Every structure is written in C-alpha cells, then in structure tokens.
Amino acid sequence: MIKWSRFVLFLLVVGSMFALMFTTLIPVSKNITLGLDLQGGFEILYRVEPINKGDVVNKELLNATQQMVDKRINIGGVSEPEITVEMPDRIRVKLAGAKDPEKLRSLIGRPAVLTFRDETGKIVLNGNDLAPGGAGVGYDDLKRPIVTLKFKDASKFEQVTRDNVGKQVAIFLDDQMLTNPSIRQVISGGSAQIDGQRTYEEAKELADILNSGALPAKLVEMQVTSVGASLGQVALEKTIFAGYVGGAIILVFMLLVYRVPGMIANITLVIFTYLCLVVLDWMNATLTLPGIAGFILSVGMAVDANIITAERIQEEIRSGKTVLSAFRAGQRRSFITIIDSHVTTLIACGVLFFFGTSSIQGFAIILTMTLIVSLLTNVFGSRFLLWMLLRANMFKKPVWFAVKESEIGEL
Numbered sequence: 001m002i003k004w005s006r007f008v009l010f011l012l013v014v015g016s017m018f019a020l021m022f023t024t025l026i027p028v029s030k031n032i033t034l035g036l037d038l039q040g041g042f043e044i045l046y047r048v049e050p051i052n053k054g055d056v057v058n059k060e061l062l063n064a065t066q067q068m069v070d071k072r073i074n075i076g077g078v079s080e081p082e083i084t085v086e087m088p089d090r091i092r093v094k095l096a097g098a099k100d101p102e103k104l105r106s107l108i109g110r111p112a113v114l115t116f117r118d119e120t121g122k123i124v125l126n127g128n129d130l131a132p133g134g135a136g137v138g139y140d141d142l143k144r145p146i147v148t149l150k151f152k153d154a155s156k157f158e159q160v161t162r163d164n165v166g167k168q169v170a171i172f173l174d175d176q177m178l179t180n181p182s183i184r185q186v187i188s189g190g191s192a193q194i195d196g197q198r199t200y201e202e203a204k205e206l207a208d209i210l211n212s213g214a215l216p217a218k219l220v221e222m223q224v225t226s227v228g229a230s231l232g233q234v235a236l237e238k239t240i241f242a243g244y245v246g247g248a249i250i251l252v253f254m255l256l257v258y259r260v261p262g263m264i265a266n267i268t269l270v271i272f273t274y275l276c277l278v279v280l281d282w283m284n285a286t287l288t289l290p291g292i293a294g295f296i297l298s299v300g301m302a303v304d305a306n307i308i309t310a311e312r313i314q315e316e317i318r319s320g321k322t323v324l325s326a327f328r329a330g331q332r333r334s335f336i337t338i339i340d341s342h343v344t345t346l347i348a349c350g351v352l353f354f355f356g357t358s359s360i361q362g363f364a365i366i367l368t369m370t371l372i373v374s375l376l377t378n379v380f381g382s383r384f385l386l387w388m389l390l391r392a393n394m395f396k397k398p399v400w401f402a403v404k405e406s407e408i409g410e411l
Helices: 004-031 059-075 101-109 154-163 200-212 229-283 289-318 323-355 358-391
Strands: 041-050 082-086 090-096 114-117 123-126 130-139 145-151 170-173 176-179 191-194 217-227
Touching: 004 229, 004 358, 041 059, 041 101, 059 082, 059 090, 059 101, 059 217, 101 217, 123 154, 130 200, 145 154, 145 200, 170 200, 229 289, 229 358, 289 323, 289 358, 323 358
Parallel strands: none
Antiparallel strands: 041 090, 041 217, 082 090, 114 123, 114 170, 130 145, 145 191, 170 176
8 A cells, every 4th residue: 555645755855855956056056166178268387496596496485486376366356276386396377267368477477576776776675674465555646546665664764765865766676667756855654655557456456466575486487278268168068968968868778777766866866966066066166177077977986876776676576575675685785885886986086186186186076076975865865765665655566676577586
C-alpha cells in the first residue's frame, strides 16, 4: 500500500530545492567572477631585478614587490587581480576585464620614486619622508586640483625650505619634473603641494601612487599576452553550449538505462550543479576554462557514483532480494568503492595544487570543491531521496530498476 504522506514529503523536499534554485540561480551565476580566458584581459610576466647593485632577489623581495603591484592594480580600479610569484625571479600578473591595459601597465611598472631636488640637483627629500597616507587631494584658490603632501618630520622640511629661501626646489616623480616652485619663505608645519594636475581624477591617481610608495625592485616585462573580450565570450558560450549538450545526454542516458535510480540521479545532478555555483560565489573564486574542465570532470564522477550504486542494486535484485533489501545492500556495498575513487582523486588534486602553476592550481581547487559537493549530493543526497520513495512503497517492482523478471535468480 502506498504511503502518500511520505511521497508528499518527497515531493516537498524536491520541490523546495528546485524552487530555491529557480529563484536564486541567476543572481548567483552573475556574481561569479570570470577569469582572463573567459571575459578577456591581459597577462604580464615580469622579471624582478634589484634596484641597488649587489642586492639579491629573494623570496622576501618578491613578496614585497607582489604586494606593491597589488596596490598599484587597485589604483587602476581592477578587481580580483591574480598575482603569483614564480621562483626564482618572476611575477605573473593576470587582469581580467581590464578596460585600459596600457594605463595599468604604466601604473604597475612605474617606479614612483618621489624626490625633492635643489637647484644643484641634490636630493633634499624623498618619498620615504612622507607621512603614512601623507598624499591627498585638495584645491588651490582658483579651485584647481592639487596634490597635498604631509611629511613625517616637519622640522626637516622646514630646514629644507630655510636653506632654499629665494631658490627653486623641484619635485620629481621618477625622472619627470612635476613642478619647480620657488621658496619665498620658510614653511613650517611639514606641508607642501604639487600643482599642475588637470582633473581631480589625475590628482587622485598621483596621490594614490605616492601613498603606495616606490617599488622595492625593478620590473622588466618579459611577456605580455592579451585576450580580447570577444574571444573570451566565444569561449564561454561554446563551453556553456557543450555543457548543455553533454548534460542533456547524461540525463537522458540515466533515465533510460536506470529508470527510478536514474531519475533520482538526475535530480541530484541538477542540485549538485547549483550548489557548486553557490560555493563558487561564496568562495569569491575566479572561474577559468581549466576550472570549468575540473567542474565537468567532477560531473562525470558524480554520475559514476550513481551508476555504481544503481548497478549494485540491480545485482542484488537479480539475486532474488526485494527492492528495499536490494537498496540497502547495494548502497552499502557500493559506498567503499565510491569513497576510494574520490579519495584517490583528492590526493591527485593535492599534488596538482602544491606542485602546479596558477592554472593547474585553479583546476585542482575547483575539482576538490566539486568532489566534496558531489559526496553530499550524489552519494548521500541521492540515497536519501531514493530511500524516501521506497519507504513510501512506490516503485517496488524490479522493472522500475531496469531489471526484468526473467533475470531474477540468475546470480
């Protein structure tokens, strides 16, 4: 006798999950950051060289340079940069969705050495004398934007102005003179200003560069790779289309070959795909083509987990057991096999992550995440849903599990 209350509970569980997916799928998918190979951008490989002769490039210098490059990129308004250190002396920068590559390249590689020089060319102050966050934006009497400077040691700046009253003290950024004001009187308070900025945005950019400080090392461009947005869009569209086609084939195959277990597998596969997108959004992960490859591979493993369980159940039914008994024995005997396959793949992911480059690491991270989600949905989730149906006394005949009556008792 069918227990309708349990069947209604099954429908409520599945219906609630699908309702949640349909109402949140679009916002979740839009929040996922696409990588360089999908939305376009560019990648630069830098060689790091010491500024001073005799210095060496070590891990500490590379890490300091990496942090400074990250600050420069943020000034350029690009989010989610991927900056990796490659020993012994390389830094790789990936910028997805960059609208002005040349400007960013200029910001990243700019030494940003601020100096104050007297009329003899002697450096009397430099960027290290600025107070933390000492560069700001203001306006002069004519409402023109200027960069304001605040020094750590006000007395030192006061002495510089005292020594150069009636003379000019030029302000240089790298080898470019920004302004060459005349010192008319001694300036106390440790404040100065740089004029000549045409817009507020230009003044703000210069102030941000000065606050970020000078690069601790010299960056030499080794390789620049650009990916057009249209090319990335084509790659994304083809990848999504291939995913739709492959997914549809899998769903039809599982339903035709395994009947009720196949239907349950299809439900959990859809939930699996949704939860993976949710986790990607929660991780603030950047999705790339290698990451999609890892995701597709995990879909195959998720299907494989359901197939192993369904095949075990079929074997138990053929041996003469009832459907409920066959389910209990089949899911128990298939569990170790499924866990073994997942664990070995996770070990491979760990090796790829620790010894691979950035793209390989992205592949490993996505594959690891999807394997864990697959265990929750396509192992525990599918068994729970199938158990609910069987406890409702529905689909108790062997034919619902793709087993013919004539095959029972053969094993």
